[in-house]
């Protein structure tokens with residue numbers, strides 16, 4: 001195991017550097033934990049975006065739950081854009097989320113618009 005501080009090659013099972021006394025095991029576990037958590041955060045946002053976008057797309061054509069669609073559409077676009085702007089993992093999913101959210105939002109507005117114009121004809 002190589003020391004991160006001084007570069008001294010230590011025994012694989014040693015916890016402290018023999019040359020400078022730096023903690024070896026802790027450094028490695030910290031960096032690997034950091035990588036895992038940042039990876040999860042990055043793709044998590046893109047996955048959330050895609051899931052919200054797809055659900056929003058399905059829900060926007062169902063009359064009773066249409067109001068939920070608007071929230072999901074906006075969330076999917078926001079999550080997707082944050083993920084893209086911060087260059088996180090899961091770029092494809094983030095784009096899919098923004099596209100689905102955008103289409104769902106347009107559909108939602110068209111449905112609401114049609115409902116209002118349809119209703120106004122009766123008045």
Ligand SMILES: [Zn+2]
Nearest residue numbers: 003006017020
């Ligand atoms: Zn060292």
